[in-house]
Amino acid sequence: MRTQVVIVGAGPSGLLLGQLLSVHGIANVILEQRSPEYVLDRIRAGVIEKWAADLLDDAGAGARMHREGLVHQGIEISFDGRRHRVDFDALVGKSVIVYGQAEITRDLMEARAAVGAETYYEIADVSLQLDQPGRSSVRYGRHGRVQEIQCDFIAGCDGFHGISRKSIPEHVLNCYERVYPFGWLGILVDQPPVSPELIYVNHERGFALCSMRSPTRSRLYLQCRLDDHIEDWPDARFYEELSRRLDPHAVGALHRGASIEKSIAPLRSFVAEPMRYGNLFLAGDAAHIVPPTGAKGLNLAASDVYYLWQALLEYYRERSAAGLEAYSSQALRRVWKAERFSWWMTSILHCFPESSGFDQKMQRAELEYLLSSRAAMTALAENYVGLPY
Ligand SMILES: Cc1cc2nc3c(=O)[nH]c(=O)nc-3n(C[C@H](O)[C@H](O)[C@H](O)COP(=O)(O)OP(=O)(O)OC[C@H]3O[C@@H](n4cnc5c(N)ncnc54)[C@H](O)[C@@H]3O)c2cc1C
Numbered sequence: 010m011r012t013q014v015v016i017v018g019a020g021p022s023g024l025l026l027g028q029l030l031s032v033h034g035i036a037n038v039i040l041e042q043r044s045p046e047y048v049l050d051r052i053r054a055g056v057i058e059k060w061a062a063d064l065l066d067d068a069g070a071g072a073r074m075h076r077e078g079l080v081h082q083g084i085e086i087s088f089d090g091r092r093h094r095v096d097f098d099a100l101v102g103k104s105v106i107v108y109g110q111a112e113i114t115r116d117l118m119e120a121r122a123a124v125g126a127e128t129y130y131e132i133a134d135v136s137l138q139l140d141q142p143g144r145s146s147v148r149y150g151r152h153g154r155v156q157e158i159q160c161d162f163i164a165g166c167d168g169f170h171g172i173s174r175k176s177i178p179e180h181v182l183n184c185y186e187r188v189y190p191f192g193w194l195g196i197l198v199d200q201p202p203v204s205p206e207l208i209y210v211n212h213e214r215g216f217a218l219c220s221m222r223s224p225t226r227s228r229l230y231l232q233c234r235l236d237d238h239i240e241d242w243p244d245a246r247f248y249e250e251l252s253r254r255l256d257p258h259a260v261g262a263l264h265r266g267a268s269i270e271k272s273i274a275p276l277r278s279f280v281a282e283p284m285r286y287g288n289l290f291l292a293g294d295a296a297h298i299v300p301p302t303g304a305k306g307l308n309l310a311a312s313d314v315y316y317l318w319q320a321l322l323e324y325y326r327e328r329s330a331a332g333l334e335a336y337s338s339q340a341l342r343r344v345w346k347a348e349r350f351s352w353w354m355t356s357i358l359h360c361f362p363e364s365s366g367f368d369q370k371m372q373r374a375e376l377e378y379l380l381s382s383r384a385a386m387t388a389l390a391e392n393y394v395g396l397p398y
Contacts, residue, residue: 012036014321015147015160017135018167019048019128021110022293022310024117026164028068029318031126035325038158039128040135040149045118052197052270054110055222056304058395061311062106070120078108086380087210090256093380100387103394109222110307137163137176137289145288164317168294177286189276189300189355190362194233194242196271200264202227209358211376212254216359232359239271276300278352280344283337290317290336297344299351302358308395309347315398316340343396350392
């Protein structure tokens with residue numbers, strides 16, 4: 010079997026790249042180790058930059074997002090028990106769309122089915138053959154048999170734990186990492202949001218976030234310890250702790266419904282450089298991870314896909330490899346800026362167990378400056394809505 014591009018992983022990066030390639034006539038096959046139901050069940054990101062939304066439109070998968078997504082023109086930051094609005098529209102004239110990752114995944118899966126492109130789900134033992142210049146292939150197990158696809162290029166879109174990054178020889182990769190000493194305990198609940206916009210809370214008991222997926226579905230988070238277990242957090246305890254961290258007005262608007270999902274996510278910053286090895290190109294979480302505080306994970310996956318899609322178009326249309334040569338450095342420039350923003354948002358909003366009195370004073374000064382300075386708020390808004398591609 011032969012195709013032009015093999016894509017490993019059917020998360021947002023793989024599905025978006027596959028769809029952009031398919032609608033522009035570039036043949037591709039996606040290999041995914043999980044079932045479609047499992048992929049759709051993962052509750053993750055929910056804030057979409059305009060750039061990522063535009064890409065979904067380019068892929069012909071944006072219609073439902075525009076119908077059902079919530080356009081947000083700002084966020085609120087709660088500090089010292091008072092809420093302060095960061096008005097994206099007034100500061101930078103842009104907005105974001107709140108629309109769940111699971112919905113984006115569903116829209117991309119349907120768009121892919123409509124163009125008749127192949128995705129093989131529940132495949133096993135993927136291995137990449139990268140050693141021969143100009144010739145690549147991917148082996149995998151399907152229906153109990155080992156199969157192989159020859160291709161021009163491989164897109165490693167298989168997330169942080171995938172095999173693509175691990176297939177690159179160790180001496181070629183430079184990895185940069187920060188693991189944070191806390192996690193996020195999140196619940197999904199079929200109740201209206203506390204407020205029409207996201208509330209990011211800095212509180213002496215720890216960070217909290219009131220987010221949403223729709224006008225009737227809330228996503229609520231608490232900073233928690235790394236050794237916490239979800240069994241230790243029945244809904245009643247979750248709401249009690251959240252109420253302690255919110256301002257009184259927000260507490261009054263909190264609907265305490267039964268959670269329909271509950272999970273703990275550790276927080277990490279991670280970048281692997283370069284994002285290319287021969288004919289293998291990494292995109293999305295396979296190459297980098299951000300803590301979710303800046304809502305950048307999915308959006309960064311989309312910008313990688315944009316650069317890679319453009320480079321592949323240039324290769325097939327103009328027979329020029331210039332875009333492919335530039336892919337890693339171009340993508341990494343934006344990756345590091347989003348890493349910086351996510352790290353900064355995390356550092357100003359969370360309680361760090363090891364922080365000294367000086368560190369705590371610095372965090373206060375940072376927040377007081379941010380919330381009193383139009384220039385500082387503009388910088389936040391510019392990054393939150395997403396830096397241009
Ligand atoms: C628990 C959690 C919560 C998150 N919350 C947020 C949030 O609130 N906001 C935000 O912006 N971002 C969030 N993120 C990050 C965001 O979801 C990711 O950045 C985004 O999913 C990246 O998409 P991706 O396609 O690159 O990787 P993934 O979504 O990880 O997709 C990779 C795919 O590859 C498949 N795969 C893995 N290994 C193999 C293999 N060997 N063979 C074949 N297939 C393989 C996986 O099954 C998966 O389907 C969260 C992430 C996690 C894990």
